[in-house]
Amino acid sequence: MAHSDQEDKVKGNSVPKLTMVLFSGDMDKALAALIIATGAAASGWDVSIFFTFWGFAILRDPNKKSKMKKDTMGKMFSTMLPKGADGLKLSKMNMLGLGTSMMKRRMSSKKVQSVRGFIKDANELGVKFLACDLSMELLGINADELIDEVSKVCGVGTFLEESKDANVSLFV
Numbered sequence: 001m002a003h004s005d006q007e008d009k010v011k012g013n014s015v016p017k018l019t020m021v022l023f024s025g026d027m028d029k030a031l032a033a034l035i036i037a038t039g040a041a042a043s044g045w046d047v048s049i050f051f052t053f054w055g056f057a058i059l060r061d062p063n064k065k066s067k068m069k070k071d072t073m074g075k076m077f078s079t080m081l082p083k084g085a086d087g088l089k090l091s092k093m094n095m096l097g098l099g100t101s102m103m104k105r106r107m108s109s110k111k112v113q114s115v116r117g118f119i120k121d122a123n124e125l126g127v128k129f130l131a132c133d134l135s136m137e138l139l140g141i142n143a144d145e146l147i148d149e150v151s152k153v154c155g156v157g158t159f160l161e162e163s164k165d166a167n168v169s170l171f172v
Contacts, residue, residue, distance in 0.1 A: 017046040019163040020170045025054030025082060026091035027100060027115060033172040034118035040168075041125035049122075050159040052132035055172070056139060057082040058115065059131050059146050066142040074140020081139055084147070085115035123149040130154055130162070 018040045022033050033049065041047045051059050062084040070078060082088055093099040107114065113121070123129070128151040136142070136153065143153050152158070163169050 015044065015046050016040075016168075017166040018048075018168045018170070019159070019166040020047075020049045020172060021159070022049050022051050022055035022058070022172050023053055024091070024172055025057040025088060027088035027103070028090050028092070029172050030055070030058050030085070030088055030115050031118065033170070034115065034122055036170070037127050038118060038122045038125055041122060041127050045167075047122075047126070048128040048130055048159070048162045050130045050132060050156075050162075052135045053139075054081075056132060056135045056141065057088065058085050058119070059129065059150055060084050060141065061145060061147045062086065064145050066145045068142045068144065070140045070142075076140070077138070078140040081141070085119060088115060119147070119149055128152070128162075130159055132156070132159075 018037070020033055020037065022030065024030065037047045037049055060081070060083045066078075088100075089097065090100045090103055104114070119129075129149050131143075131146060131150050131153045133153050133155050146153075
């Protein structure tokens, strides 16, 4: 059962906090991170996920194009990096996309939502999505290409500030 911040303050309890670094752009790892995040948030935890490097692909909106000019390397990385949650592949048994397709069908038949569905749920539960500004710069991604659920574009200092009093910190 979820508790409100106010209830916790009245009882003298602090709200438990989870911070996560999502470094991987693999579908199965993103799912694991989002399942943990939504579970914690649904249980009343304060949750933040810092998306960096390959994990950053999840935050790209496939329907948005950057209005800003990109240099050659930015264009190359932007083209090679999956665009959005639906473009992620399995880390193991991908088999040229066949494994990913099979997993998506299996998830659907078992009524397990997609990565995108977990993103929406996490957002509704108050999970903070922090986009690494350095990864954006290196990978040629601009803020106007991101999904609406992104809470903030920030650096590692902001993530460390979020993490300093966390009960649990994970790296996925």
